[in-house]
Amino acid sequence: MGKAVIKAADSAGLNIVPLSFGSAVENGKTVQVCGKDILIHGPDDRENVLASVFDEHPNLVVVDYTVPSAVNDNAELYCKVGVPFVMGTTGGDRDRLYKTVEDSKVYAVISPQMGKQVVAFLAAMEIMAEQFPGAFSGYSLQVMESHQTSKVDTSGTAKAVISCFQKLGVSFDVDQIQMIRDPQRQLEMVGVPEEHLSGHAFHMYHLTSPDQTVSFEFQHNVCGRSIYAEGTVDAVIFLAKKVQSKADKLIYNMIDVLREGNMR
Known part of the structure; x- marks a missing residue:
């Protein structure tokens, strides 16, 4: 995701600060993306490094795509330094975040789903749930989500969609989601x-009426990461404007x- 966001940001004409954080074994390494050498810093001195970069680039916006276990510590770092950030990582303790x-x-944009079109679908689901509560009462639900093996947590998008179906009257627990992470099963x-296989998000939601005579199916399949990277760049531009205008609201979502509006 980091590489995809760098490419999207470069295409949008944003100034990319060639810096990233990683594990201790990655400290001092460089990764070349879009002709730029991105220097990776380990965890030991990241507060000083980030503070120094923020002093040098006061309009800095950090983008976070890491792992669930890093969400809260990373957010605490950004907040301690005072730098605005876009959090695309799912999981972690969201209340604490x-x-x-x-x-x-x-200022922050926090969203478990950065793909604009998928977010629009989620918004439509929330509107339906709000305006027609109980419309699917009694219906059974099957949910399957497939992601690359490196995604260890359950999809935040799936959880959000399920929440809407619950408001629509469907009885379903998140632990009933069929999570597919095995490449062979993903293929077959x-x-x-x-x-x-190394970067995708396939989701299927299948509803069936109590008497099995009616069914509905919602599906969204994403190959690659460009949809999330483009949405992330829009979020960065959006957040920069909120910081510049000193907006009263601090936390935003997609x-x-x-x-x-005014998206690329």
Whole structure:
């Protein structure tokens, strides 16, 4: 995701600060993306490094695509330094995440789903759930989501969609989600193209009426990461404007970005 965001940001004409954080074994390494050498810093001195970069680039916006176990520590770092950030990483303690940002008065876009079109679908689901509660009462639900093996947590998008179905009257627990992470099953059962096994998001939601005579199916399949990278760049531009205008609201999501319009 980091490489995809760099490419999208470069295409949008944003100034990319050639710096990233990684593990201790990656400290001092460089990764070349879009002709730029991105220097990776380990965890030991990252507060000083980030503070120094923020002093040099006061309009800096950090983009976070890491792992669930890093979400809260990373957010606390950004808030301690005072740098605005876009959090595309799912998982972690979300209540703690929001409280950290609120207490620090730092601007942030936090969203488990950065793909604009998928977010629009989620918004439509939320509107339906709000306006027609109980419309699917009694219906059974099957949910399958397939992601690359490196995604260790359950899809935040799937959780959000399930929440809408619950408001629509469907009884379903998140632990009933069928998570597919095995590449062979993804090829044979899900139909993921082989070239996208390392980066994809296939979701299927199947509803069936109590008497089995009516069924609905919602599906969204994403190959690659460009959809998330493009949405992330829009979120960065959106957040930079909020910081510049000293907006009263501090925490935003991708629906806020969509509503603002003027996206690439």
